[in-house]
Amino acid sequence: MPPHHSxxxxxxxxxxxxxxxxxxxxxxxxxxxEVFQVLVESxxxxxxxxxxxxxxGRSPSISLATVYNCLDHLTSSGLIKQxxxxxxxxxxxxxLHEHVHFHCDICGKVRDAHPQTVAFDPSHFxxxxxxxQISRADVSIHGVCPECTSKTSAQN
Amino acid sequence: MPPHHSxxxxxxxxxxxxxxxxxxxxxxxxxxxEVFQVLVESxxxxxxxxxxxxxxGRSPSISLATVYNCLDHLTSSGLIKQxxxxxxxxxxxxxLHEHVHFHCDICGKVRDAHPQTVAFDPSHFxxxxxxxQISRADVSIHGVCPECTSKTSAQN
DNA sequence: ACATTGATTAGAATGATTCTCGTTCTTATC
DNA sequence: GATAAGAACGAGAATCATTCTAATCAATGT
Numbered sequence: 406m407p408p409h410h411s412x413x414x415x416x417x418x419x420x421x422x423x424x425x426x427x428x429x430x431x432x433x434x435x436x437x438x439e440v441f442q443v444l445v446e447s448x449x450x451x452x453x454x455x456x457x458x459x460x461x462g463r464s465p466s467i468s469l470a471t472v473y474n475c476l477d478h479l480t481s482s483g484l485i486k487q488x489x490x491x492x493x494x495x496x497x498x499x500x501l502h503e504h505v506h507f508h509c510d511i512c513g514k515v516r517d518a519h520p521q522t523v524a525f526d527p528s529h530f531x532x533x534x535x536x537x538q539i540s541r542a543d544v545s546i547h548g549v550c551p552e553c554t555s556k557t558s559a560q561n
Numbered sequence: 562m563p564p565h566h567s568x569x570x571x572x573x574x575x576x577x578x579x580x581x582x583x584x585x586x587x588x589x590x591x592x593x594x595e596v597f598q599v600l601v602e603s604x605x606x607x608x609x610x611x612x613x614x615x616x617x618g619r620s621p622s623i624s625l626a627t628v629y630n631c632l633d634h635l636t637s638s639g640l641i642k643q644x645x646x647x648x649x650x651x652x653x654x655x656x657l658h659e660h661v662h663f664h665c666d667i668c669g670k671v672r673d674a675h676p677q678t679v680a681f682d683p684s685h686f687x688x689x690x691x692x693x694q695i696s697r698a699d700v701s702i703h704g705v706c707p708e709c710t711s712k713t714s715a716q717n
Numbered sequence: 718a719c720a721t722t723g724a725t726t727a728g729a730a731t732g733a734t735t736c737t738c739g740t741t742c743t744t745a746t747c
Numbered sequence: 748g749a750t751a752a753g754a755a756c757g758a759g760a761a762t763c764a765t766t767c768t769a770a771t772c773a774a775t776g777t
Contacts, residue, residue, distance in 0.1 A: 432754085432755095434742095434754090434755065434756090436755080436756080437755095452733090453733080453734085454733085466756095466757085467756090467757090468756075468757045468758065469734095469757095469758095470734095470735085470736090470756080470757060470758075470759090471755080471756055471757065473733095473734070473735075474755075474756075475755095477735095478755095487647075489645070489647055489648055491643075491645055492645055492648055492650075492651060492764085492765090493733095494648075494732085494733055494734085495648060495733085495734090504687070505683075505687050507687075507689050507690075507693065507695075510696065516689070516690060518687040518688060518689045519687065519688050520686060520687055520688075521685065521686055521687060521688055523685060523686055524686075525686040527661075527700065527702050529677065529679060530676060530677055530679055530680075530681040530700075531660070531661050531663075531674040531675065531676055531677060531700070531702065532674060532675050532676075532677055533663050533672070533674045533702060533704075534663075534672060534706070534707055535707065536706075536707030536710055536711070537663065537704055537705070537706055537707055537710070538704045538705040538710055539663075539702055539703070539704040540666065540703050540704040540705070541702075541703050541704070542700055542701065542702045542703070543699075543700070543701045543702075543703065544683065544686075544687070544698055544699070544700050545698065545699045546683050546687065546689060546695055546697075546698045546699075547695070547696050547697050547698070547699065548689075548693055548694045548695040548696040548697070549693070549694040549696070550690070550692075550693055551690055551691065551692030551693055554692055554693070554694055555692070588723085588724095590723095590724065590725090592724080592725080593724095608764090609764080609765085610764085622725095622726085623725085623726090624725070624726050624727065625727095625765095626725080626726065626727075626728090626765095626766085626767090627724080627725055627726070629764095629765070629766075630724075630725080631724095648733085648734090649764090650763085650764055650765085651764085651765090
């Protein structure tokens with residue numbers, strides 16, 4: 406087993422640089438590092454269970470509870486983000502660039518949708534009670550992805 | 562117990578008129594009617610459990626399972642809408658006017674936010690893969706409601 | 718009347734997530 | 748370089764919203 410805890414300055418390589426920017430108490434244990442690494446390498450917004458299985462390939466002794474702990478820690482440190490589709494299980498995303506998610510209503514896949522040049526201001530479109538402080542807007546786009554569109558039209 | 566099933570034309574009064582517009586198989590049993598009525602009278606986006614307790618006041622024998630059934634039926638008939646905040650329990654809303662929801666991050670209350678005159682087009686703000694068919698965008702606005710804002714600022 | 722269909726119920730089952738608690742590891746202190 | 752305090756870990760139990768199951772009942776069509 407590699408040495409356990411490691412505060413940010415320990416290894417100023419790729420990943421750690423990213424962490425150093427955020428400062429605060431981002432203590433990266435090997436498990437947290439693995440979980441984070443798996444997410445960085447995934448672009449399919451895996452669920453906790455997906456992450457568990459992918460990390461298990463490298464650290465077979467890791468438990469699902471630890472994966473949840475790591476994901477919670479990484480989320481509250483701001484290193485990753487939770488993605489929610491309706492009430493189904495949480496998915497996780499290491500893409501911190503501002504973006505929203507597109508959900509295919511047929512295959513269920515989640516894709517990133519990156520901002521165009523125009524900034525989005527929710528209060529331009531919807532009226533909230535006077536005195537409301539808006540902190541953010543969650544936007545998720547639904548529809549049919551290109552793959553499912555071509556499959557569906559091929560059947561007709 | 563009142564007579565059981567009743568298809569739309571049975572009682573062309575206020576509520577039923579609204580149902581008739583949608584046509585299709587909107588069979589309103591007394592329980593479904595109660596559940597719908599409770600939602601129409603509520604503007605606080607109650608959970609299934611909230612609805613259960615409110616309906617229980619009028620129909621004490623109703624079960625939680627039936628409330629879920631009724632809510633599902635009403636939702637799939639398009640008479641009501643489900644509202645989701647992160648992964649917490651589903652809330653329900655009988656306001657069918659186009660609107661989005663504002664969630665107070667402090668007290669958790671959900672308020673309707675009605676559209677301004679400008680139409681919202683998600684593809685104006687975010688780029689989706691070519692060939693994607695967008696069917697809708699879910700928008701939820703987060704922040705602090707007027708009540709919580711005044712409470713918070715009063716403390717300082 | 719009788720069969721069929723759908724609605725209703727209580728309670729069990731599910732599934733994602735969180736909690737608990739004993740154990741192990743890390744870091745600071747002596 | 749022992750040790751105490753505090754995190755992190757893992758296994759399994761617990762929780763909570765929701766869905767399923769099986770039985771019963773009501774209404775409608777033959």
